Amino acid sequence: MSSPLYLAIDTPQLDSALALAQKVRHHVGGLKLGLEFFCANGHHGVHEMAKIGLPIFLDLKLHDIPNTVAKAVQALRPLEPAILTVHAAGGRAMMEEAKAVAGLNTKVVAVTVLTSLDAPDLDDIGVGGTPHDQVVRLAALARQSGLDGIVCSGQEVKAARKVWPGGFFVVPGVRPADGKAGDQKRIVTPAQAMGDGASILVVGRPISQSPDPDLAARAIEATL
Numbered sequence: 001m002s003s004p005l006y007l008a009i010d011t012p013q014l015d016s017a018l019a020l021a022q023k024v025r026h027h028v029g030g031l032k033l034g035l036e037f038f039c040a041n042g043h044h045g046v047h048e049m050a051k052i053g054l055p056i057f058l059d060l061k062l063h064d065i066p067n068t069v070a071k072a073v074q075a076l077r078p079l080e081p082a083i084l085t086v087h088a089a090g091g092r093a094m095m096e097e098a099k100a101v102a103g104l105n106t107k108v109v110a111v112t113v114l115t116s117l118d119a120p121d122l123d124d125i126g127v128g129g130t131p132h133d134q135v136v137r138l139a140a141l142a143r144q145s146g147l148d149g150i151v152c153s154g155q156e157v158k159a160a161r162k163v164w165p166g167g168f169f170v171v172p173g174v175r176p177a178d179g180k181a182g183d184q185k186r187i188v189t190p191a192q193a194m195g196d197g198a199s200i201l202v203v204g205r206p207i208s209q210s211p212d213p214d215l216a217a218r219a220i221e222a223t224l
């Protein structure tokens with residue numbers, strides 16, 4: 001079985017992205033390409049990364065009116081990503097349209113509450129209640145909208161799994177017990193996230209900033 005560990009390749013430089021992916025490719029299950037990579041390298045960059053032979057998770061967190069998001073998803077179809085993200089806060093119609101035009105082999109997953117936000121941050125943007133309640137609410141909405149799953153922190157994955165037993169749950173913001181949180185606020189260990197029902201884990205800096213990325217990936221894998 002392939003590893004549930006997806007490496008977040010957060011760099012705009014194609015050569016560094018390729019070099020990092022080559023180093024860890026035997027110990028991760030997929031590569032996540034985000035906004036900074038895509039803005040700098042576009043479709044060409046995704047094609048180059050796909051040559052490594054691992055599934056590609058295209059994390060563009062689309063969030064706009066339904067028509068615009070649907071057209072963007074259509075424009076991404078030739079890339080055939082294994083996973084694609086949209087923001088659940090874009091609403092039901094936006095999620096329905098994104099799923100309707102995505103390729104059959106692409107899982108469309110909705111970002112619920114970013115792992116960099118805590119309860120006071122939600123309050124600042126006018127969202128009452130806890131991250132936990134908001135994640136559970138948006139998980140139910142993503143499910144009703146026909147998506148394949150959600151992105152949430154490891155702190156809510158157990159509760160989200162209860163409302164959506166068959167969902168595909170992506171958990172970023174995981175940190176080994178001695179790892180630096182950085183800008184992440186709702187962190188758990190990789191083992192806890194998997195035990196609580198994550199389908200895959202997204203890990204960036206604990207691997208990419210390590211002096212030995214392959215060793216760091218293997219050390220995380222060994223805890224799962």
Ligand SMILES: O=C(O)c1cc(=O)[nH]c(=O)n1[C@@H]1O[C@H](COP(=O)(O)O)[C@@H](O)[C@H]1O
Nearest residue numbers: 008059113114115151172173202203204205
């Ligand atoms: O959609 C994501 O992947 C995502 C959602 C979220 O709520 N939090 C989050 O950190 N991410 C992504 O997961 C990765 C986490 O990176 P590290 O904090 O370096 O492990 C980054 O690429 C983020 O863009």
